[in-house]
Amino acid sequence: MAPILEIRDVSRRFGGFTAVDRCSLSVEAGSITGLIGPNGAGKSTLFNMVAGNLPPSSGTILFEGREIQGLRPHELFGRGLLRTFQIAHEFSRLSVLENLMMVPGGQPGENLVDAWFRGRKVREFEAKVRERAEDVIDFLKIGHVAREPAGNLSGGQKKLVELGRTMMVDAKIVLLDEIAAGVNRTLLNDIAANIERLNAERGYTFFVIEHDMDLIGRLCDPVVVMAAGEVMRTGSLAEIQADAAVVEAYFGGSPMGHATTRAGNSA
Numbered sequence: 001m002a003p004i005l006e007i008r009d010v011s012r013r014f015g016g017f018t019a020v021d022r023c024s025l026s027v028e029a030g031s032i033t034g035l036i037g038p039n040g041a042g043k044s045t046l047f048n049m050v051a052g053n054l055p056p057s058s059g060t061i062l063f064e065g066r067e068i069q070g071l072r073p074h075e076l077f078g079r080g081l082l083r084t085f086q087i088a089h090e091f092s093r094l095s096v097l098e099n100l101m102m103v104p105g106g107q108p109g110e111n112l113v114d115a116w117f118r119g120r121k122v123r124e125f126e127a128k129v130r131e132r133a134e135d136v137i138d139f140l141k142i143g144h145v146a147r148e149p150a151g152n153l154s155g156g157q158k159k160l161v162e163l164g165r166t167m168m169v170d171a172k173i174v175l176l177d178e179i180a181a182g183v184n185r186t187l188l189n190d191i192a193a194n195i196e197r198l199n200a201e202r203g204y205t206f207f208v209i210e211h212d213m214d215l216i217g218r219l220c221d222p223v224v225v226m227a228a229g230e231v232m233r234t235g236s237l238a239e240i241q242a243d244a245a246v247v248e249a250y251f252g253g254s255p256m257g258h259a260t261t262r263a264g265n266s267a
């Protein structure tokens with residue numbers, strides 16, 4: 001497998017503090033790669049740089065072999081590199097279906113001239129977007145909430161909709177940042193099953209920050225461990241759990257096998 005994403009020697013400084021320190025890692029196409037590490041390890045900062053929310057201080061980020069560091073999120077979005085994003089407050093009154101339909105950029109209807117003079121094109125485009133949103137709803141099996149205002153959904157259902165939004169464009173790699181946080185076990189199972197299906201059936205690659213070791217164990221191989229801004233180890237979860245240095249850095253020496261929920265917070 002070729003790497004779809006390559007992070008080479010990437011650093012990010014905030015004033016005199018180095019949050020990410022010459023990190024290098026690869027995410028293989030077709031993998032579900034996990035990123036774990038104690039609080040403050042630099043995981044979110046690294047994600048922010050990959051997703052275009054924060055420019056690196058130095059280093060190179062390659063997506064499908066092309067440099068992307070410094071590109072804006074919408075430019076990456078267009079290439080199929082997406083990060084799930086929360087449903088904006090102003091969209092909470094819109095239904096789940098409408099929220100999905102808001103995703104694709106550059107809709108003809110956004111432009112008034114288009115809307116007035118090319119009404120047919122707009123209607124055709126909207127019909128296609130609606131069809132796709134309905135497919136997404138079917139795939140995720142969330143038909144029972146399709147007409148509910150998004151603001152009425154539970155935290156876990158919102159995460160499913162956020163995942164669904166990545167399906168409105170043809171995502172190649174999706175960055176997931178702590179999807180398990182605050183989600184009940186039943187819905188978490190649904191979310192995990194959908195991630196597995198998107199990976200197996202639609203070829204999505206996932207890069208996942210997660211504190212929930214059960215979820216990491218179920219989904220991720222390989223797992224990258226970060227500590228103090230650096231990549232410390234990459235391997236299967238079993239290999240990582242057997243690594244005394246990782247256990248010490250991450251868990252302060254306590255056994256890792258039983259770390260089921262938000263282990264990083266207790267580090």
Ligand SMILES: Nc1ncnc2c1ncn2[C@@H]1O[C@H](COP(=O)(O)OP(=O)(O)OP(=O)(O)O)[C@@H](O)[C@H]1O
Nearest residue numbers: 014017019037038039040041042043044045046264
């Ligand atoms: N904008 C910023 N300005 C200054 N320091 C920052 C900024 N963003 C992050 N940091 C610092 O960088 C370090 C890494 O933070 P980051 O959020 O990337 O860690 P993390 O591994 O994602 O932690 P967590 O698991 O708690 O989310 C922390 O010490 C944090 O305080």
